[in-house]
Amino acid sequence: xxxxxxxxxxxTVMLGACAGNxxxxxxxxxxxxxxxxxxxxxxxxxxxxxxxDTQRSVSGxxxxxxxxxxxxxxxxxxxxxLVQEGxxxxxxxxxxxxxxxxxxQALQNARLQVQQAEISLAQTRRTTQNxxxxxxxxxxxxxxxxxxxxxxxxxxxxxxxxxGISLSDVQAARAQLAQAQSALSQARANLSQNGQSAQGxxxxxEAQLAQARVSxxxxxxxxxxxxxxxxxxxxxxxxxxxVGEFAQQGSAVARLxxxxxxxxxxxxxxxxxxxxxxxxxxxxxxxxxxxxGTVTGAPxxxxxxxxxxxxxxxxxxxxxxxxxxxxxRYRVRLGQGILIPSGAVQADAGENVxxxxxxxxxxxxxxxxxxxxxxxxxxxxxxxGAAVVSPIPASLQDGAxxxxxxxxxxxP
Numbered sequence: 003x004x005x006x007x008x009x010x011x012x013x014t015v016m017l018g019a020c021a022g023n024x025x026x027x028x029x030x031x032x033x034x035x036x037x038x039x040x041x042x043x044x045x046x047x048x049x050x051x052x053x054x055d056t057q058r059s060v061s062g063x064x065x066x067x068x069x070x071x072x073x074x075x076x077x078x079x080x081x082x083x084l085v086q087e088g089x090x091x092x093x094x095x096x097x098x099x100x101x102x103x104x105x106x107q108a109l110q111n112a113r114l115q116v117q118q119a120e121i122s123l124a125q126t127r128r129t130t131q132n133x134x135x136x137x138x139x140x141x142x143x144x145x146x147x148x149x150x151x152x153x154x155x156x157x158x159x160x161x162x163x164x165x166g167i168s169l170s171d172v173q174a175a176r177a178q179l180a181q182a183q184s185a186l187s188q189a190r191a192n193l194s195q196n197g198q199s200a201q202g203x204x205x206x207x208e209a210q211l212a213q214a215r216v217s218x219x220x221x222x223x224x225x226x227x228x229x230x231x232x233x234x235x236x237x238x239x240x241x242x243x244x245v246g247e248f249a250q251q252g253s254a255v256a257r258l259x260x261x262x263x264x265x266x267x268x269x270x271x272x273x274x275x276x277x278x279x280x281x282x283x284x285x286x287x288x289x290x291x292x293x294x295g296t297v298t299g300a301p302x303x304x305x306x307x308x309x310x311x312x313x314x315x316x317x318x319x320x321x322x323x324x325x326x327x328x329x330x331r332y333r334v335r336l337g338q339g340i341l342i343p344s345g346a347v348q349a350d351a352g353e354n355v356x357x358x359x360x361x362x363x364x365x366x367x368x369x370x371x372x373x374x375x376x377x378x379x380x381x382x383x384x385x386x387g388a389a390v391v392s393p394i395p396a397s398l399q400d401g402a403x404x405x406x407x408x409x410x411x412x413x414p
Contacts, residue, residue: 059331091236100228235260
């Protein structure tokens with residue numbers, strides 16, 4: 003049997019006491035990280051590649067691209083209202099009828115003036131034609147008389163040279179010739195005067211007839227203005243007059259809205275506006291009912307409030323009241339990258355890090371955060387499919403041995 007000397011025994015006791023003190027110090031230091039040989043239980047979730055988006059909700063105003071105040075084109079007392087508020091009307095349909103007594107009488111007078119002008123013109127034309135016929139006949143008779151007088155005068159001259167008749171007979175023949183010439187000149191003058199009269203009176207009366215017809219057209223337009231008509235198909239949003247009231251020319255009789263042109267206008271941050279391109283679908287809520295909206299055109303320019311105005315067409319919202327407030331919900335893309343739970347990212351030494359598990363060992367991996375929404379984060383610097391620790395235990399270190407616990411759920 004091996005014997006132990008007193009000195010060796012004393013050294014053994016001292017070394018054992020020192021080792022015991024070191025173990026006690028380690029166990030009493032609660033802030034100290036466990037040795038890497040300690041196996042931690044962690045939960046992991048697989049990282050996946052994807053796009054991170056989120057839903058926004060803003061207040062908007064319902065407007066109509068075609069929203070018209072239908073004005074009276076003539077002044078008059080309202081005799082009838084042919085539509086009711088909320089009624090759908092066609093283009094050109096009469097909304098209100100004003101008193102048309104005076105315009106109707108004016109139209110009848112104008113038509114009578116046209117008839118009178120037509121009668122006067124017809125009479126003038128007939129008189130001119132009849133006079134022209136008789137005057138042409140008179141010219142023809144005067145020409146025949148002149149020819150006969152010329153022949154008689156020539157015969158008298160010949161007989162006088164032969165001594166067959168006296169000088170007085172020759173002078174009488176000459177006088178008849180002069181008279182025939184004068185009669186022809188007068189007949190031609192009468193015919194010319196009749197033509198000049200026709201050239202002056204007929205065009206004048208034709209102009210008077212044309213003016214009378216213009217007056218009829220004007221009277222018809224004045225009468226038509228007493229009927230207030232819808233300029234386009236739409237819904238009567240409001241009636242501004244009542245039967246018996248006097249409507250001034252140019253005053254609003256009704257408000258007409260085109261239901262097919264309803265829009266909702268709202269303001270969004272500049273970052274969101276970049277995703278709301280023409281054709282983007284969104285939801286419009288009013289009165290507990292959701293409608294489909296479609297962004298029309300490009301967003302506007304940011305105002306002094308740094309918000310960008312956006313307009314969207316509302317489908318099936320014909321009964322939405324113009325000017326009412328609606329709730330607009332839309333989705334925006336925040337970023338694209340590797341999607342992991344927000345609890346898997348930790349700020350450490352001035353950078354964002356995650357811990358991945360491979361072969362039972364946790365590895366610290368720096369990442370850059372692209373976007374965050376709710377419980378998800380989009381990052382770069384991580385491979386898709388990596389097992390990411392989430393949540394991160396406070397004592398987890400790079401290179402620590404870990405045991406994966408059953409997953410509580412995959413990445414949303």
